[in-house]
Amino acid sequence: DTGVSQNPRHKITKRGQNVTFRCDPISEHNRLYWYRQTLGQGPEFLTYFQNEAQLEKSRLLSDRFSAERPKGSFSTLEIQRTEQGDSAMYLCASSLQGMSDGYTFGSGTRLTVV
Amino acid sequence: DAKTTQPPSMDCAEGRAANLPCNHSTISGNEYVYWYRQIHSQGPQYIIHGLKNNETNEMASLIITEDRKSSTLILPHATLRDTAVYYCIVRVAWNFGNEKLTFGTGTRLTIIP
Numbered sequence: 001d002t003g004v005s006q007n008p009r010h011k012i013t014k015r016g017q018n019v020t021f022r023c024d025p026i027s028e029h030n031r032l033y034w035y036r037q038t039l040g041q042g043p044e045f046l047t048y049f050q051n052e053a054q055l056e057k058s059r060l061l062s063d064r065f066s067a068e069r070p071k072g073s074f075s076t077l078e079i080q081r082t083e084q085g086d087s088a089m090y091l092c093a094s095s096l097q098g099m100s101d102g103y104t105f106g107s108g109t110r111l112t113v114v
Numbered sequence: 115d116a117k118t119t120q121p122p123s124m125d126c127a128e129g130r131a132a133n134l135p136c137n138h139s140t141i142s143g144n145e146y147v148y149w150y151r152q153i154h155s156q157g158p159q160y161i162i163h164g165l166k167n168n169e170t171n172e173m174a175s176l177i178i179t180e181d182r183k184s185s186t187l188i189l190p191h192a193t194l195r196d197t198a199v200y201y202c203i204v205r206v207a208w209n210f211g212n213e214k215l216t217f218g219t220g221t222r223l224t225i226i227p
Contacts, residue, residue, distance in 0.1 A: 091157050108157050
């Protein structure tokens with residue numbers, strides 16, 4: 001297993017366009033997390049899935065953001081009508097319920113909205 | 115969420131022990147302390163975690179005070195590759211085993227040659 005994979009690594013988009021990011025977690029991990037990180041700040045929690053169920057959403061996740069995890073495998077994060085304030089690193093992490101060894105993070109997708 | 119307080123930056127000489135402090139005075143009895151680090155442009159990397167006993171692994175040691183209101187991460191022999199932002203986090207748990215990590219702004223550790 002090569003760890004948590006995120007695609008694309010970089011995305012530049014024009015304001016108002018829609019973008020979608022993909023996260024492939026470690027295969028046996030049933031929990032998946034999305035975080036957002038802006039320059040100089042720590043990662044901010046966005047949402048959490050256990051299997052295919054989305055169990056927690058931050059108020060940071062406005063109605064322009066939607067996340068899915070069909071069949072409890074990979075996950076997608078879509079941002080509609082992007083704004084310049086959406087520019088950030090979007091990080092995905094996965095973990096296995098019952099294991100306390102922490103999350104495994106991917107390398108992130110860096111979004112730049114111009 | 116339990117809040118953690120860390121110094122914004124620290125320096126350490128290469129080869130010396132790096133001691134990174136963290137205050138978490140509002141921690142609850144069943145909440146774990148986690149440490150992660152983030153090297154520029156990469157995702158955070160898990161280092162170590164603990165509840166109330168001191169812990170050691172191949173990367174670091176974690177010392178938690180008896181009252182659990184503070185902890186120290188120790189990198190025993192710092193190398194240049196240990197230059198990173200280090201996050202101290204209290205893991206928040208809620209109904210039926212759900213949990214998440216809430217990051218602060220961390221400590222930027224610079225290892226000096």
